[in-house]
Amino acid sequence: KAGVTQTPRYLIKTRGQQVTLSCSPISGHRSVSWYQQTPGQGLQFLFEYFSETQRNKGNFPGRFSGRQFSNSRSEMNVSTLELGDSALYLCASSSRTGEETQYFGPGTRLLVL
Amino acid sequence: GQSLEQPSEVTAVEGAIVQINCTYQTSGFYGLSWYQQHDGGAPTFLSYNGLDGLEETGRFSSFLSRSDSYGYLLLQELQMKDSASYFCAVRDSGAGSYQLTFGKGTKLSVIP
Numbered sequence: 001k002a003g004v005t006q007t008p009r010y011l012i013k014t015r016g017q018q019v020t021l022s023c024s025p026i027s028g029h030r031s032v033s034w035y036q037q038t039p040g041q042g043l044q045f046l047f048e049y050f051s052e053t054q055r056n057k058g059n060f061p062g063r064f065s066g067r068q069f070s071n072s073r074s075e076m077n078v079s080t081l082e083l084g085d086s087a088l089y090l091c092a093s094s095s096r097t098g099e100e101t102q103y104f105g106p107g108t109r110l111l112v113l
Numbered sequence: 114g115q116s117l118e119q120p121s122e123v124t125a126v127e128g129a130i131v132q133i134n135c136t137y138q139t140s141g142f143y144g145l146s147w148y149q150q151h152d153g154g155a156p157t158f159l160s161y162n163g164l165d166g167l168e169e170t171g172r173f174s175s176f177l178s179r180s181d182s183y184g185y186l187l188l189q190e191l192q193m194k195d196s197a198s199y200f201c202a203v204r205d206s207g208a209g210s211y212q213l214t215f216g217k218g219t220k221l222s223v224i225p
Contacts, residue, residue: 004155033213043156043200043215056212090155098211100146100163100204104155 001026004093004105012111018079021108025072025093031055032074033102034066037088049074050097078110086112117216119201124222125191133186133219135201143204145177145184146213151197159186159199188221196223 005024013019025032033056034046045058049068066076072093078085088109092102117137125131135145144163148156160168162177162184174187188195198218205214 035215042217043202045212045214048212058212092156098204100144100161101158102148102156102213104157106155 001028004091004103006089006091006105006108008108009106010109010111012113013081014113015081015083017081018077019081019110021076021078021089021091021110023074023076023091023093023105025074025091026103029093029095029103030072031094031097031099032068032072033092033094034074034076035090035092036060037090037107038086043090046076048097055097081112083112086110117201117203117214119199119216119219121217122220122222124224125188127191127193127223127225129191130187130189131191131221133188133199133201133221135184135186135216137182137184137201137203137216139182139203139205139214141206142179142182143206145175146202146204147173147175147186148200148202148215149197150200150218154197156200191223193223193225196221 007022031050033048037043048056052068063079068074088107090107092104119135146161147159150156160175167176172189177184200215200218202215
């Protein structure tokens with residue numbers, strides 16, 4: 001099985017812009033979770049989607065949003081980018097919501113200038 | 114809120130055994146997981162403890178004591194390729210969200 005894929009792998013944006021990141025889960029996996037990883041805060045949960053519905057949400061501002069499509073692919077959007085949004089954004093898939101084994105993609109490294 | 118504490122760095126010699134501890138405070142607890150992440154790589158799942166006791170997977174073992182809110186990851190017969198960051202994570206239901214919360218990670222350096 002192909003692993004979790006994320007596009008793009010690297011991205012440079014300026015403050016105030018918006019960005020959309022994409023995640024394709026492992027075939028057959030219906031749950032996709034998004035995480036932000038920074039040196040200072042570590043891995044922080046953003047949200048989880050299952051069957052096109054947001055099931056869980058972390059403690060991030062409303063500028064961070066996401067969605068999931070019927071083929072389980074997911075997108076994450078960040079509007080009005082701030083310098084502090086520079087991070088590695090990871091998505092992880094699992095076969096069902098709340099499953100302990102999460103399969104992570106390689107991440108999208110976002111730099112906000 | 115939830116919090117997990119683990120050492121920031123550990124150094125050990127190739128062939129030796131190392132233990133990485135994790136203590137947690139959560140408002141609801143479902144289990145403790147461990148993930149490995151090499152520099153520039155994605156986290157990969159290592160183990161999960163839902164009940165007290167030891168789980169063994171090859172050279173890696175993980176232990177959980179729910180009464181002590183404590184767990185550890187034990188790596189035996191260390192190899193150079195084990196140099197990586199190790200994260201403990203808890204699945205809990207605090208703040209109304211059933212989510213995986215990660216510790217800040219322990220950077221393990223294996224030296225010859």
